Amino acid sequence: MASHDLRWRGALAVLREMRRDPGVTRAAVAQRLGLSSGSATEIIARLRELALLAERPAAVSGRGRPTTVLGPHPYGPVVVAVDLRQQDWRCAVAALDRGLEIVDRGGHASREPARVTGEIARAVRRVRDRLGDRVRAVGVAVAGTVQEGRVVQAATLGWDAVDLGALAPGLPLMVGNDATLSGVAEARYGAAAQARTALHVTIEVGVGGTLVVGGDPVSGATGAGGEFGHLPFGEAWLRCPCGARGCWDLVVDGRAIARHLGAPPPADPRTYAEQALARAADDTAVHSAVVLTARSFAAGLAGLINALDPDVVTLGGLAEPLRAAAAAPFDAVLSDGLMRFRRAGPPRLVAAALGADGALHGAAAIALDHVLTEDGLDAWGRLPDR
Structure with missing residues (x-):
């Protein structure tokens, strides 16, 4: 087979639709791709023969010809x-x-x-x-x-x-x-699946993310783009492990919460932040530290929104729990940081759907x-x- 055999185009379209929408039926794929019944039958038979696709009967629903559900072949790639x-x-x-x-x-x-x-x-x-x-x-x-x-x-x-x-x-x-x-996974299959331009921001140890346009990340000339945590949104006197000063990383995670509490830098900033967020409602000092950290996060996020103009912002890792633990201060700082024309219709902020598996x-x-x-x-x- 030639590597650019035109017949692969129909096969790829079917497989990509199966990937985009797991559990899709043969009838739905044919309709979405504009395939005739004969073309769909030919392509799917070829995919079965090559162990790329398997079919099982679809549940009967109303009138019409029975169809099948498409799935990966049990011995496929x-x-x-x-x-x-x-x-x-x-x-x-x-x-x-x-x-x-x-x-x-x-x-x-x-x-x-x-x-x-x-x-x-x-x-x-x-x-x-x-x-x-x-x-x-x-x-x-x-x-x-x-x-x-x-x-x-x-x-x-x-x-x-x-x-x-x-x-x-x-x-x-x-x-x-x-x-x-x-962020790619959220834009393709998760909370931003319907967005043209999605900004993903996540807090683990520091903050990272990406801008995804049409399902692909905007990653710069060499692929190293999206290092949001190393924007100078932090304190200029703080030296980051990356070598730069003033990184946003250092003011949005467990290290920041510990610093506000006068505690030493935690060995595991993520776990430290999780524990602090769990205690914030019952401990005034911890709540104050969480609020300061959430405000730093909101201020930087406003800058990203102003610069990148997303349809939706997905919040991964500890970003959404941090926002929720200090909702009113977070929202106030975010609104104050947005350009005036954005405040009437800011992008939606939603929790990432894929969680720890993103x-x-x-x-x-x-x-x-x-x-x-x-x-x-x-x-x-x-x-x-x-």
């Missing part, structure tokens, strides 16, 4: 998604309908890059040993700055440049910042983007048992 976080990592498998199955996880016994990447590489190898050539690509979400597919700095892990190529030798490897990939979904998304191409399907079709 899959991708591995990895979420590499400050304290731990998780590994999942995703089929073409983007359904995730978490298959492995581990904490960082050491922050030494070789130790961490070695553990993850062994987890990926176990998946490949079990599924063989069905594994077509690996996507990695990492809590760090990613430039041209390479980790160049992961301040919360204490890393500078780290090569992740050993995670999946012989397989296509896609790497992205965790907050960016969470980065995993995003890692799976970039890996599936690689598989669901003409070249990707062509490579699958050339396997000996196809």
Whole structure:
């Protein structure tokens, strides 16, 4: 088969629709894509033959010809998604309908890059040993700055440049910042799925995010864009682990809450912030610290809204709980920070829908983007048992 065989175009359109809308019926796909009954039958038969798609009877509803529900073939291609976080990592498998199955996880016994990447590489190898050539690509979400597919700095892990190529030798490897990939997943499948332009902002250790336009992140010339936490929205006297001064990161998370309380910097800022938010309603000092932190978050968020003009803002990680714990002060600072013309119709702020799995979904998304191409399907079709 030629890698640019025109017949792949119809097949890709069907598979992408199945991915976008898991559980979609054959009739709905044909209608959305403008396919005749004969064309739909031909394309879907070909996809079944290539172990790319399976069908099952749809539930009967009213009159009309019976149809089927489209889903991934039980022996079809899959991708591995990895979420590499400050304290731990998780590994999942995703089929073409983007359904995730978490298959492995581990904490960082050491922050030494070789130790961490070695553990993850062994987890990926176990998946490949079990599924063989069905594994077509690996996507990695990492809590760090990613430039041209390479980790160049992961301040919360204490890393500078780290090569992740050993995670999946012989397989296509896609790497992205965790907050960016969470935003991609929210824009495609989550709380911002209907928006043309979505701003995703998440607080974990510091703050990150991305602007997503048409389902793709605006990530700059080298892919390192979206480092919102390193905008100078913070205190100029504070030196960030990234090397810069005045980073927004340092005034919006557990480190900021601890500083307002006169406590030492926490070893685990995210857990510290979670505990503080849980205590804020009953502890006046903690509530005051949370309010100050929420105000810093609102002021920076107003600046992002003014600059990027999103339809909707999705709040991930601790961003929504922080906002909710100090709702009135947050809203007042956000409104004061918006340009006057925006105040009558500011973008909606909504909680992220995918929760703690947002980065995993995003890692799976970039890996599936690689598989669901003409070249990707062509490579699958050339396997000996196809």
